[in-house]
Amino acid sequence: MGEYIVRRLIYGVLVLFIMVTFVFVVMRAVPGDVVTLQLADSGATEEQIQALETELGLDKSMIAQLGDWLTGAFQGDLGNSLWSGLPVTEIIGDRLPVTLQLSLMSIVLAILIGIPVGVISAVKHNTFIDHLLRITSVGGLSIPNFWLGLILLTGFALVFNWIPPLGYQSFIENPVVNVQQMILPAICLAITLSASIVRMTRSAVLEVLHSDFIRTIRSKGAKERVVIYKHALRNSLVSVITLIGLQVGYLLGGTVVLESIFSLPGLGSLIFETVSARDYPVVQASVLIFGAMFLLVNLFVDVMYGWVDPRIRNS
Amino acid sequence: SSSDSSTDSNANSEAESANGEANTSEPKYGGTFTMVTPADPDTLDPHRQSSIYTHQMAGFVYNKLVTYETGPDVDFTDYNVVPDLAEDWEISEDGTVYTFYLREAYWHDKEPVNGRQVNAEDVVATMERIIELPGHQAALLSEVESIEAADDTTVVFTLKQPFAPFLNFMANHFMWILPKEAIDGEVDLTTDAIGTGPFVLEKWDDNVQATYSRNPNFFEEGKPYLDELIYKVVPDQGARIAAFRTEQAEVIGGISPEELDTLVKSNPDITVREVLFPTQEQVYVNMEREPFNDLRVRKAISMAIDRQSMVDSIYGGGEVSGPVNPSLGSWALPLEEREALLPYDPEGAKELLAEAGFPNGFDTTLIVTDGYGEQLVRVAQWITEDLRNVGINAEMEVVEYATYFSERWPKVDYDIGVGYQTYFQEPDEWLRTQMHSQGARNWYNTKDSDLDEMLDDQRMILDENERLEKVHEIQRYILENVLNPIPVSTYYVMTPHQQYVKNYEPHASYGHIHMKNVWLDKE
Amino acid sequence: MTTVFQTRKGTVEAVNDISFSITKGETVAIVGESGSGKSVSALSILKLLESNGKVSSGAILFNDLNLAELSNEEIRKIRGKDIAMVFQDPMSCLDPVYTIGDQIIETIKIHEDLSKKEYVERAIELLRLVGLPDPENRIHTYPHQLSGGQRQRVMIAIALACRPSLIIADEPTTALDVTVQAQIMELLKDLQSKFETSILLVTHDLGVVAEMADRVVVVYAGQVVEQSSVIELFENPQHPYTEALMRSIPRIETDRNQRLQTIKGNVPSLDDTPTGCRFHPRCQFATEKCRVEEPPIFQVADNRISKCWLVDPDSDIEISYPSATKEKIDEDVYIDVSNRLEEKELLLDVKGLKKHFPITKGILSRTVGHVQAVDGVSFHIRQGETLGLVGESGCGKSTVGRLITGLIDSTDGEVSFDGNDLISSNRKTMKDLRKRMQFVFQDPYSSLNPRMTVLDIIGEPLEVHGLAKGLDKQERVGELLETVGLSKNDMNKFPHQFSGGQLQRIGIARALATEPDLLICDEAVSALDVSVQAQILNLLKDLQKKMGLSYLFISHDLNVVKYISDRIAVMYMGEIVEVTDSETLFENPMHPYSKALISAVPIPNPTIVPERIILEGEVPSPSNPPSGCKFHTRCPMATEFCKQQKPVLRELSSGHIVSCHLFGEGEEKWGNIL
């Protein structure tokens, strides 16, 4: 397992490298550059523009820039923002926890809703409840979460005269306020995710319920509850976990929209802001972090497999 | 620059009515004032950033040598220069030497400045920094030959030649005075600010909020009244309104007129400040491209636009603007004259087009960026429709902001465009930067030697009335003979604040310089 | 104890009015072709049917308790405690995520309240009982860490956990190799005698029945057609179906020159059961009465019933099976060709063929070892000859087949076909040679593209080799279909519209399309029911006679191989250990492995008690084969020498080649060492 994790990490670094190179090249290839953007309205001279280019290190060849950046990145230095001059690590350090917490809360919420509902749907297979739950879950997948976010926010404001407290506060600072701020966006994100978890749990549990070993367990005289929760669910978890790993991508994407609706200073809105400012290092680093988050979650998912399924653990 | 000054962002406001009663009662001390805006700056360094957010936050902390007057009796657009850090100043006869006498003021009590007294060194260092750094602010001091500290409290500016806008430029928001320690790099100006202003920056969480506390050593005795000032970022309009409703915010900005209407209907108590926006929408054409080099076509475009209906329905009110923005008060042409020179006359437009050889109109592309927010895109759509009505089929192209601002607009790569201009506070800026053939922001290929000459002349006229005449004359000339960029309209910014907020008398210049006077009438 | 089922599945009846009984300590076998309702009957007893099925009428009496009427909760208490089950596929019948210890303990926990320590002790004891070595440590292993045989032992341990009085075993050995099957059967018999448990054995293998059962229930299309004691049944079957079934399996003693008896047609589908006697459409003796009237169950003798009008005491029809069978045999006596084989030309010559599959690891696909799937195999096939290739699962049989046809590249060795070297030949020659060498696959369904019509499937080789197109192709395909006994009209159908036997005929037709000289049949009949298997075997024999084909016949079923092959090669772990003609191999196997293999084959004759050589342990991993003679780890006669020195193939007598130290130079050296 240890070797496996190391291998996956190396592999992840490779993937991140391709990704960053892609982002790096694309950002510089498209129209709009940061120096003009900063100096266009000041009537700055050629020399001033060049001086700024040199100051920002943008006068070097693209390969040299990439090389510099990567060298820095390996040492944990992601460069400085081209606009504020702040270290990118610091900027991201401020934003990352928000996105992480939001994602985490949504995943937990989604699991808490999705798995039990999925199991019920599978057990009540082909009954009215099952149909209802299935349709609801497809419905959950079909509602754009930004729409849901808008409606929840306005709805709460109009009906209860309540909105999440303004001004993001971290969980450590003020857990109560923090949770109040995070809960609505987390619900919006969780709804889509839990809908897919319901569907996946349902089909996985159904499939497992039809497998041979379940018959063995029944033939032992096990109670139905044991059959379902101890055996069927546990065996279905691999597919559910896989799904969560894959859906984390959607979830992280969704954070962008909800962060903007619920005024949360997260990583998603950071990318959004900095892409149009052509703040290359910040965008590169944010994309990198998102990629790394995705890969780490999936690595974690793979490690979870081992925990859930001994066959994978030993191979 | 105009880059970050989205229309939604202006929280400035002007006392329109009923400010008498506010002043009758004694100001109360204390309380927290929360200001909610759609965004905040990337950096706090006021000389490196022209963003309105940077300067709004700078205004709480820093002072200039001179500033503008604010108050119940002062109009939002009155640019009356009054003392700030400079207690007094003298101008030499020939208008080339300005001597400023500093008052006794102390920096905020923060490391490494630790509340020492402000001296001339600080001012000189600041001015040198302004000149050295690339950017718009350097242009404001371009006529300055030397800056010297005559003694600890006296600073002398020597100009290359008489320069009418100088004092006005000294009151410009770029002129925030910084402590020398900060300029020497002992303070991280991107994230921190140590000034002399009414409020002390306690903490800034980028994109979340900035918290300020009362400066007990502020040089204006007894001010400010507020204990705490919070500058909060809430990008979503709905959330801002909700925050206002729930009294989590004292004042909010960037609210669409319709939503404001709904808000006022449900909360009749609230006060809405209505002020002229210090910039305007402009339609500009590329004068090097056919058929826009033809004055008749430009006039036709201008006549096609139903300015008043547009500003009323999109912004909920405003007026026809001119080459100098109406927010500059008397420097702008009087409203009647603007309306007369920029008429709405689709039939006339069609005739002019026919005269110019386009009886059936023509096809073209109109660029706009969404970087300033949705309103401008709506304006562009409105104008597109107006143009279509006179036969100009303009296909609208929404350009990504960075591309717009670094490739299209400054490089004059477009047929027609619709955009905002930066918030200039000097007629010279409005006219010369945009329309002089050498103008830093002449991004329209406008060239007119007569105009160039007139523009050069007016900056030398030291007599204010004489200069005013000249500026008006230039504007008339522009509207009749040049007409690029084509002024569209200036709208009223409507800012709601809670009814218990008193003395909230904002000014058109950047920096919320009125906040030192504000107090809260609540327990 | 009498049980009667009537199970309804939606509208279909999978089991129709079945009655049988089991007494204490007795083994009753249910036999029948696939789909006849064996498993459903077994599952019905414990109400373990899928949710769409239920026992609709009848009673299941267990010690006077009617299981059919019990509530779910009540039946749950009986499951595992009084009646336990063992299922066919040990791979899929254990929960993969819990240790075997947990799974055994779970059973005990459900029914008995003991302390934690006692549970573990009980589990260990059970594992010891079923002969799993090192049970103390093994209880912590997961199912996937065990071999098939070991898992089946665990299944039995679970079944035995609460000392049930009845074990229902549904095809408990079908998924296992013969040698392992022999181990398990031995174990079951042992345990039964120890605990006096009754066993209800569900199987389709008459050999297993003969060996294990006391009484037999024959089912056909959901009905019991015959019930009798095992000896009587094999001696004198009373139902034409039973009779036909027994005739259609090739046995070791079956004359290779005779055709196998087949049962025409297929098992009827459940939604389309024939009227009258359900067997009548396939029955040689069917009369008008059979067609319309369903026969009742006739008591033929004590404890012996048959559901056939033929045994109706009032009936006037005389039955004489032998004559019926004989008539068939007369028709199709084969000319014994084996004598002339020597003269025939050499068609395929394989020398020192090796295939090592690399085991890769890591992102860089580092090779960390090799699976020595085929490790130096040499044999030859003459024109018109059939070579059988037998061996346990995973020994490399299929790989040999693939290597010969060039579907995979060999690591080493030579293959020459009709004088042409295959390995070094270029693409073009290779393609031409392929034309003459065709494959018939094990699973007829999966080897046919489900989205192609039969015309396209059989036409594919014709197109690929540019033999026929358009109309010609259609004609050729039509001919081929007729050759394998199908109709021209089937051309435009899709594979799913055919039965297994028909599909295999299509597979054969495809293989014949290019008019090959050699057919490689990889387990070509293993997936088929016995009666269909017989049809295909007959077809293959006919084709050989007609077209002079040669076969490389790969199978693990020794009875089948014996029946069809002229010579047989026995493989063990990628190596050939013995080659000889089929008679000799069965009469006088030399290699200990061949001996064990042959002795392990269940003989469908209850009167014969086979002398079994039970091989210990499991097949070693081919990626890490034992040193010396690869068989030494399981060989009852292994010596120290075998561990060190690899034996070579030696011709002991004409055409009889063996690789064992017991014969040849090893003997002397062994002597020396001792």
Next chain:
Amino acid sequence: MSQVQIESEIPIKKHLATRTRLLRVKNQCIRFISMQKIGVISALFILLVIAVAILAPVIAPYDPVAQNREAFLSAPTMQHLMGTDDLGRDVFSRIIYGARISLLVGFATVIISIILGTIIGMISGFFGGIVDMVIQRIMDSIMAIPALILALFIAALLGPAVQNVIIALVIIEIPRFARIVRGEMMRIRETNYVEASRSVGANSLRIIMKHGLPNMMAPIIVMASLAFGQTIIAEASLSFLGIGTPPPNSSWGLMLSNASRYMESAPWLVFFPGLALSLLVLAFNLLGDALRDFLDPKLSS
């Protein structure tokens, strides 16, 4: 004469074969209709939306960009069934035209990414080895960036335009299709019927085209119908963030984005486009589900 007759027989037989195929297709349709009621309803709804989109100029009561300067933000009335927006444009007409954009983005994205994804996946899955290794790493790196983030990145860089949204979404979808196709190809490559085909001498191209493609259609179709829904939502999200379809087009996402400024004063602006969007996505998801069930041999028997 005889020559002619023989020749004419081929087309007849060919025709017969085609007819059997058609018949099979027809039977499948009938089976689908009888088995998957919800799927049929969804398909009908989608067809309806497609028809509405095509016939938009005929159906829509107003020009979607025409500004009625007499009626800004008018609530639903008989004249404007779903009200008007902030520029006085008819919401109903805009929704009808908006269907064009949603469907255009959906179809273009899905079709282009199916084609490219299938080609890439086939190559990767069939040839394996180093080719597969390289392709997969590239696909991995695209997939490692969360979809919306990648779209946001690309669309924000390229600027707001429908074709840029499609480019962004295609880049996102390609690896997903490629992965499925690759997996299917690897599975099919190992099936007995491919081995059988190889054993009769068929070459790679034939195997890919005759055996590969037809047998992976089922998962591709299911994937495609689900991708439709995701794509439509993604387009809306991008438009919501202001980097999708640019004004004055009437994309649903864009309408929602504008409407968010009038949540209180003109709730119908949020309600109708949101409803249209959800219904269409729901229909695609339900259809995808129905197809999955239908095409899954385990469930369809």
